[in-house]
Amino acid sequence: MPTLPDVLAKLSFLTTTPAVIGLVITAGLIVVIRDWRFSLAALLGQYVLVGLLLTQLIQPQVALTKILIGDLVCVVLYLTARLVSESSEALPLQPEDSDFPLKVGGDRGGEGVDGRSRRLAPPTSNPSTRLRAGLQPPTSKTGGEAPLADFAFRLLAALFVGLAVYSLSRRYPLPEVPSDVGFACYWLASLGLLVLMLTDEPLKAGMGLLTFITGFELFFSVLERSLSVVGFLGIANFLIALAIAYLTGVSEAELTAGEER
Amino acid sequence: MITAPLFLMVLPLALAPVVYLLRRWALLAASLASATALIMASLCLGLTFDRPASVLGLEVVLGEPMMVLGREFTLELAGGLTVGFICLIAAIAFLFAWRVSQGGLFFPLGLIILSLLNAAVMIRHFLFAVLFLWIASIIAVFVVQGDRQGPSLRRVSKAASGQATGPFDRRRPELAEGLSTSLRAGPGRGALRYLVMVSLAVPPLLITPWLIDFQALNPDNLALLRYAAVLLAIGFAILLAVVPFHSWVSAVAADAPPVVAAFVLTMTNAVVLLLMLELLQSYAWLPENLQVFRLLRIGGLLMAALGGLLAFAQRDFGHLLGYAVLSDMGCTLVALGVASPTALTAALLQVAYRSVGLMLTAMGLAVVHHRVGSDSFANLAGVARRLPLSTAGLVLGGLSLAGMPLTAGFPSRWAIYRLLSAPDLALVMLLSGAGVAFGYLRGLSILLAPSPESNVKREPIIASLMILAMIVLCLGLGLRPQWLLPPIQRVVESFGFLAAQR
Numbered sequence: 001m002p003t004l005p006d007v008l009a010k011l012s013f014l015t016t017t018p019a020v021i022g023l024v025i026t027a028g029l030i031v032v033i034r035d036w037r038f039s040l041a042a043l044l045g046q047y048v049l050v051g052l053l054l055t056q057l058i059q060p061q062v063a064l065t066k067i068l069i070g071d072l073v074c075v076v077l078y079l080t081a082r083l084v085s086e087s088s089e090a091l092p093l094q095p096e097d098s099d100f101p102l103k104v105g106g107d108r109g110g111e112g113v114d115g116r117s118r119r120l121a122p123p124t125s126n127p128s129t130r131l132r133a134g135l136q137p138p139t140s141k142t143g144g145e146a147p148l149a150d151f152a153f154r155l156l157a158a159l160f161v162g163l164a165v166y167s168l169s170r171r172y173p174l175p176e177v178p179s180d181v182g183f184a185c186y187w188l189a190s191l192g193l194l195v196l197m198l199t200d201e202p203l204k205a206g207m208g209l210l211t212f213i214t215g216f217e218l219f220f221s222v223l224e225r226s227l228s229v230v231g232f233l234g235i236a237n238f239l240i241a242l243a244i245a246y247l248t249g250v251s252e253a254e255l256t257a258g259e260e261r
Numbered sequence: 262m263i264t265a266p267l268f269l270m271v272l273p274l275a276l277a278p279v280v281y282l283l284r285r286w287a288l289l290a291a292s293l294a295s296a297t298a299l300i301m302a303s304l305c306l307g308l309t310f311d312r313p314a315s316v317l318g319l320e321v322v323l324g325e326p327m328m329v330l331g332r333e334f335t336l337e338l339a340g341g342l343t344v345g346f347i348c349l350i351a352a353i354a355f356l357f358a359w360r361v362s363q364g365g366l367f368f369p370l371g372l373i374i375l376s377l378l379n380a381a382v383m384i385r386h387f388l389f390a391v392l393f394l395w396i397a398s399i400i401a402v403f404v405v406q407g408d409r410q411g412p413s414l415r416r417v418s419k420a421a422s423g424q425a426t427g428p429f430d431r432r433r434p435e436l437a438e439g440l441s442t443s444l445r446a447g448p449g450r451g452a453l454r455y456l457v458m459v460s461l462a463v464p465p466l467l468i469t470p471w472l473i474d475f476q477a478l479n480p481d482n483l484a485l486l487r488y489a490a491v492l493l494a495i496g497f498a499i500l501l502a503v504v505p506f507h508s509w510v511s512a513v514a515a516d517a518p519p520v521v522a523a524f525v526l527t528m529t530n531a532v533v534l535l536l537m538l539e540l541l542q543s544y545a546w547l548p549e550n551l552q553v554f555r556l557l558r559i560g561g562l563l564m565a566a567l568g569g570l571l572a573f574a575q576r577d578f579g580h581l582l583g584y585a586v587l588s589d590m591g592c593t594l595v596a597l598g599v600a601s602p603t604a605l606t607a608a609l610l611q612v613a614y615r616s617v618g619l620m621l622t623a624m625g626l627a628v629v630h631h632r633v634g635s636d637s638f639a640n641l642a643g644v645a646r647r648l649p650l651s652t653a654g655l656v657l658g659g660l661s662l663a664g665m666p667l668t669a670g671f672p673s674r675w676a677i678y679r680l681l682s683a684p685d686l687a688l689v690m691l692l693s694g695a696g697v698a699f700g701y702l703r704g705l706s707i708l709l710a711p712s713p714e715s716n717v718k719r720e721p722i723i724a725s726l727m728i729l730a731m732i733v734l735c736l737g738l739g740l741r742p743q744w745l746l747p748p749i750q751r752v753v754e755s756f757g758f759l760a761a762q763r
Contacts, residue, residue, distance in 0.1 A: 175475075189464075202453050209460055216464040223471045224388070228330050232392040236399060240460065243402040247453055250406055 004064065008055050016056065020184045022049045024162075027191040030207050031198070032154045034147075036081045043207050044074040046188070050218050053181060057222050062230055066217070069234040073210060073241040080245035081203055084252045157194060165190050176222050188215025202251055206244030213237065262313060264325040266334035269301055269344060269379040273372040281369035291359030294368040298352035298375060305336070305345030306748075326385075333385040339752045340382045343535045347528045350616050351375050353727075354524045360724040361627045363518040364407035371524065374400055378532050387543075390536055391466045391496075394529070398459040401525050405517040406452040451509070451516025455525075458509040462499035465492035473544065486546055493540070493547075494556055500533045501594065503560035504567050507587055511571075514583030519630060522579075523623035526586055527616045534593070534612060538605075541758050548758040554600040561594025562689060569693030572700040578626050578636040578655065581704065585622075585662040585697045589615050589670070592690055596677045602759050604680045609749045611673035614738060615662065618670045621731040622658025625651045628724055632717050638704055643712025645705075648720045652708050654728040659701035661735050664694040669735045672742030 002010075022045065029042035047070025054063035165186045174182035188211055195208025217233060276297050283290040304316055304323070313320040326335035336344070351371060358367050377397035381390045469489045476485035499506040514522045541548050548554075568588025575581040589611070596608035628651035630636050633644055645652040657668060664674030674694065678687040738744065753759070 193461075196457055200450060200453070205453060205457065209457055213460065213464075216467075220464070220467060223468070228332070229388070229392070232389070232396070236392070236396055239396060239399040240456065243399055243452075243456055246403060247406060247456075 004060055008060055011052055016053070016178070017180055019049045019053045020180045023053075023184045024187055027188050027211055028158050030211055031158045031191050031195055032151060034150070034204070036085070036203060039204065039207055040074060040078055040081065043077070043210065044071065046211065046214060047071065047074065050184075050188075050214055053184065053218065054221055057177065057181070058225060062221070062225075062227070065230065065234065066221070069237055070214075073237055076238075076241040076245050077203065077206065080248050084203075084248055087252060087256065154198065157198070158191065161190050161194050162187070174219055177219060181218065185215045185219040188212070188218065190215075202244055202247035206240070206248070209240065209244075210237065213240070262320040262322060264327040264334075265304070265321050265323040265336045265341075266327040266380075266383045268304070268316070268319070268321045269336070269383070270334075270376050272301065273297055273376040273379075277369040277372040277376075280372060281366075284365050284368060287359050287362065290368045291355050294372055295352045295355040295359075297372060298348045298355060301375075301379075302345045302348035302352060305341045305348065332389055334380070334383040335385060336383055338755050339535060339538070342748055342752055343382050343531055344379050346613065346616070347378060347531055348375065350527050350620065351524065353620055353731075354520050357520055357624055357627070357724060357727050360721045360727075361520070361624075361631050363520045363627070364404060367404050367407070367518075367521060370400055370404050373397075374404070374528070378528055381532055382535060386470075387536070387540060388467055388470045391463060394500075394532060394536070395459060395463045398529060399456065401529070402452045402456045404521050405455055405513055405525060407518045407521060451512035451514075454509045454512045458499055458506060462496045464496075466496035469493050469496070490547065490550065490553065494553075497533065497537055498560060501530070501537075501560075502564065502587060502590060503594070504563040507564060507567065510587050510590075511580050511583030514586065515577070515579035519579070519582070519623040519626040519636075520620070522582065523616075523619045527619055530590065531612055531616075534597075534608075538756055542756050545758070548600070554598045556598075557594050558598030558686075561591045561596075561598055562686065564588065564591025564594065565690050565693040566591070569696030571696075573696035575700055576638050578629070578638075578641075578704055581659070581697075581700045582619075582622060582626065585659055585700070586615070586619060588693045588697050589618075589662050589664075591693065592664070592674060592677055595686065595690065596673075596680065599677075599680050600759060601680070602753050604677070605753045605756065605759055606746070606749055607673050607676035607680060609752060610742070610745060611670070611677065613745055613749070614669040614673050614742075617731065617735050617738060618658045618661030618668065620658070621654050621728070621735050622656075622662065624724070624728050624731060625653070625655030625658060628720050628728070629655060632720065638707045641704075641708055642710045643708075644717055645708040646712075647717040650725040650728050650732075651720050652705070654732055656701050656705045656708075657732055657735055659704075660698055661739070663697035663701065665698055667736060667739045669738035669742075671739055 026042040026046040026049065030039050030046075033039055033042070048067055051063045051067030051070065054066060057063075165183065168190075169179070169183040169186045173179055174185055177185065192208045192210070192212025192215060195211060196205055199205050199208070213236075220233075221230070276293060280290050280294050283293065300316060304314055304321060307314060313322045315321075323336050323341065326333050328334075354363075355368060355371060357363075374397045377393050377400070381393035381397065384390050384393065469492050472485050472489040472492070476482060476489070479485065497503075502510045510526065513525060517525065541553075565588050568584045568586075568591055572581055572584035572588060575584060593608045593611050593615075596604045596611065626636060629641065629644060629648060632648060632651075633640060635641070661668035661670035664670045674690070678690060681687045681690070
């Protein structure tokens with residue numbers, strides 16, 4: 001059975017630059033893709049890559065603990081999103097386009113894992129319910145344009161933030177960490193903030209918040225190596241995941257109640 | 262014999278599961294939670310540092326420090342009074358929640374929050390204090406969200422769908438507006454915003470101790486201290502809801518059950534202020550930098566101005582409560598920015614008196630919300646006739662937050678106005694209070710307005726008695742404000758950094 005140092009030695013090709021590139025991709029996916037399955041997979045990948053980066057900077061056992069906490073967080077979010085998604089899918093589907101598409105997956109306005117929009121019927125005519133669902137007013141009568149515009153907007157926003165992060169990391173390099181790790185910290189924190197700005201749906205916003213905190217932890221773990229701090233941060237991460245799960249569940253329950261009305 | 266830190270952290274934590282199991286029996290759960298908080302409050306407010314106090318058959322030593330994993334927990338004068346204060350507020354909130362439910366999780370999670378906040382006050386390391394505060398705030402998200410599928414929301418939902426539900430039967434046209442107002446915050450938006458803002462405030466505060474320690478090793482690098490000051494300013498600005506980080510206060514006030522909102526806003530604000538004062542006391546370079554106090558004054562002024570202005574325009578009591586608190590918190594920051602022992606006394610008095618006004622208006626609002634199912638002005642016409650004491654509490658508490666004469670909020674506000682050297686500043690604060698007062702008086706005029714026959718049930722007797730007691734307290738403190746002065750003056754004396762300022 002391979003020991004931890006063996007595993008880390010085998011994964012050493014993934015540390016530093018490849019891991020930073022991986023983090024750029026995973027955080028970018030969380031911003032750009034609205035489907036919760038892809039976003040959650042990206043978040044999981046992010047925790048693993050951050051853990052691998054940390055093995056070069058702090059004790060490998062501590063880095064491994066952070067990966068495990070990240071896995072737990074993703075499990076909590078996955079179970080919640082799955083339950084919410086199933087309860088949405090239980091409602092009848094309406095094949096044709098409607099003014100207010102409530103798509104399964106994503107932040108109640110995303111696309112299904114198969115890439116097709118799945119709309120819940122009946123489309124609500126109650127403005128309050130629409131407001132609560134976080135749905136935007138209709139912008140396009142032609143089904144595919146709005147998601148494409150949304151995708152393009154998110155991509156553009158991520159690119160602009162990327163430029164800002166690049167200049168920020170060169171101008172104000174973070175102390176105690178290599179420059180590429182510093183860039184990864186800035187990137188994760190900035191894209192986490194961007195997600196928070198772009199959505200008010202608990203699950204997606206929660207992923208943004210966790211991305212922001214992951215970026216901070218990547219830097220802070222090097223500064224503060226106390227095990228008790230690691231423990232506190234782990235507890236905080238897990239509690240945030242539980243809070244997000246709770247808010248997502250309550251939000252879904254209210255939306256369902258709104259649909260029933 | 263046990264130390265006070267152990268007692269104050271472990272007792273609420275140990276009783277939280279018991280209270281959770283008893284949550285279906287509201288009387289038992291409320292009594293146990295309230296008694297726990299009351300015991301801790303009496304222990305801390307007794308402040309017998311020199312000799313052990315006997316509590317539940319145990320000898321508790323207040324002044325004795327405790328070590329856990331190499332970290333020191335100790336209860337000093339300012340911390341002791343803060344813990345006593347937040348425990349007292351918690352006891353009142355728990356007792357009131359017995360008659361007017363604030364969500365099934367309020368009692369157990371409230372005790373856990375209390376335990377964590379006590380830990381944040383008592384630990385002698387800023388980094389861990391911030392971590393305790395963060396975890397307490399994350400747990401608070403669950404109580405802020407509350408029982409959103411509870412009776413009142415269900416009643417509103419049914420009313421909107423056209424099913425007969427008590428007071429709404431004859432008011433369907435008004436309900437649409439009321440419902441949309443009550444849902445303006447969206448499902449869980451207040452809780453989510455609170456979670457996000459507190460979590461954004463934590464990283465800058467956690468990095469600061471490292472920067473300060475690093476600067477101690479490199480005394481020539483003064484830029485590190487500048488970075489530390491900027492990070493502290495950002496972190497505390499978010500936690501204290503300084504403009505432009507203020508939106509979570511009104512969102513929490515509008516979205517959370519009213520007493521929970523008062524519980525969270527009072528307790529976290531008191532602990533954050535204490536942490537800030539202890540930081541100013543610990544690091545001499547911070548109070549020496551006059552920009553710190555200037556920032557406090559500007560931030561407070563912005564909060565007061567915006568709070569007053571927005572309170573003036575609100576159409577529901579939830580948001581009005583949030584902006585009233587914002588305005589009042591702004592006044593406190595302005596007083597801290599004056600940087601004198603007298604101003605600090607006025608600021609701490611205001612924190613204490615704000616809690617009375619805030620809890621009173623929250624209690625009144627909770628009963629109104631419970632009986633009517635909405636806090637929108639559009640749905641409350643004539644409610645004062647059925648709920649007179651709740652209406653009185655709601656409006657009097659609001660006027661106290663506005664700093665109106667004869668209420669608890671007036672003496673400290675008046676002292677702050679007099680301490681301000683620039684008359685323009687005092688005028689802005691005065692107008693801010695007037696904006697809040699106008700908002701509540703507008704609400705009162707609707708509550709008193711003639712209305713068709715109402716099906717609103719009478720207010721619950723025990724809750725009404727509690728509101729009455731709080732009204733008496735609010736008016737009593739307005740007439741005899743010096744009652745709380747001696748302990749607060751002792752706390753102010755313990756903060757020597759202001760003497761150095763002089």
